[in-house]
Amino acid sequence: MKIAVDAMGGDNAPEAIVSGVMLAKKDFPELEFQLYGKEAEIKKYVTDESNITVIHTDEKVDSEDEPVRAIRRKKQASMVLAAQAVKKGEADACFSAGNTGALLAAGLFIVGRIKGIERPGLMSTLPVIGENRGFDMLDLGANAENKAEHLLKYGILGSFYAANVRKVENPRVGLLNNGTEESKGSEVTKKAFELLTNEASINFVGNIESRDILNGVADVVVTDGFTGNAVLKSIEGTALNITKLLKQSILDEGVKGKLGALLLKNALGGLKNEMDYSKYGGAVLFGVKSPVIKTHGATEPEAVAATIRQIHTMLETKVVEKLTEQFERDDAAN
Known part of the structure; x- marks a missing residue:
């Protein structure tokens, strides 16, 4: 190799x-x-x-x-x-x-x-909170705009990767949307929902919301490149700012805060490691x-x-x- x-x-x-x-x-x-x-x-x-x-x-x-x-x-x-x-x-x-x-x-x-x-997607594996596994998300920015047919292909691509590389059995594929109801979303996501539902080769579980994706609601999350990139950067920014906030809160508490941080050192290290998606590797142009x-x-x-x-x-x-x-x-x- x-x-x-x-x-x-x-x-x-x-x-x-x-x-x-x-x-x-x-x-x-x-x-x-x-x-x-x-x-x-x-x-x-x-x-x-x-x-x-x-x-x-x-x-x-x-x-x-x-x-x-x-x-x-x-x-x-x-x-x-x-x-x-x-x-x-x-x-x-x-x-x-x-x-x-x-x-x-x-x-x-x-x-x-x-x-x-027609449109390869940029895909990363992101962490699931509280579990030693991740989920695959695409597109993360290879394409600013996508058709419903592209989102269907992303579902197939992501499911294929999850099954063959991460060895996930019958991967659950979710469509990122602004609500879980079938009627929610743009014309593109509504059409994509229909196409994904009728695709026999994947295990489509329906619409999912961005607030739930780190909770393991799907093994593959499908979205357009503009939205995917924005969500990814929001996750990155939130993780970094929570870390900064914790550090600042500890410093503001003086000696007591530092002693408490010392006692929680292993737990805080575990939190940092859990949110570190780089341990899964890079982004694949799949x-x-x-x-x-x-x-x-x-x-x-x-x-x-x-x-x-x-x-x-x-x-x-x-x-x-x-x-x-x-x-x-x-x-x-x-």
Whole structure:
């Protein structure tokens, strides 16, 4: 298994990216890594050269670059070369912490869509409160607008991923809406509700509300890209602000507060870990011909290692190959 890594993507690159690769190598010594970027900078953090190939390039996609223009004009950028390696069959998956829009463009225009999937979705696994499991949510921003037919495909894609990668038996698929009643929502969500209800290949459980998604009401949550991205950032912001609020409340209580925090240290650490969705890996552009994975720009080595663990599972389970075969069969049948 070979993973093409954009070693220059992200706020803390290449240190965090390469250090994360080194962590992952301890668990998966059989993996091979192709690191694209400035060779001298990358090699500062390579502590084990086995199964590591560094491909030098001075060019990279910057965070402020316009995504499609960057992919088309920066032919030697580390992200572009990593995606090209996947397209050519020189690598099995592409990973970056860089410009999200550019990686989505690279996935769509370089790696390419699976036949029968018009709009691949960006999907992450998010935590379920109080339980050692998560749920998959898509689209998280690959598409600002979606048709009902796209939401149907997201239900199929998410269910396929949950069953094959996370090993969830008969995954429950929910449609994010502004109410649980069938009559609620826009014309798009009403039509999507009808399509999802009539789709025999998935276990559709109906409409769900955003206040309930962290409570485990569904194993897969389907929504359009604009709403999904807004919900994801709301969850991130709420988690960060609750942590800040707890810290400030402790400081405001002086010595008593600090003593209480000391007694609650393990519990507070458990809370932080429970809300940390980076432990599930990165966001998958699901619906393209090979795994294309994005992790947070401010990622740390541990999160990089978790994302590589996720990629390893995707490759080991051959989830993309199985998905391609299913959609090819469906296309032939139609």
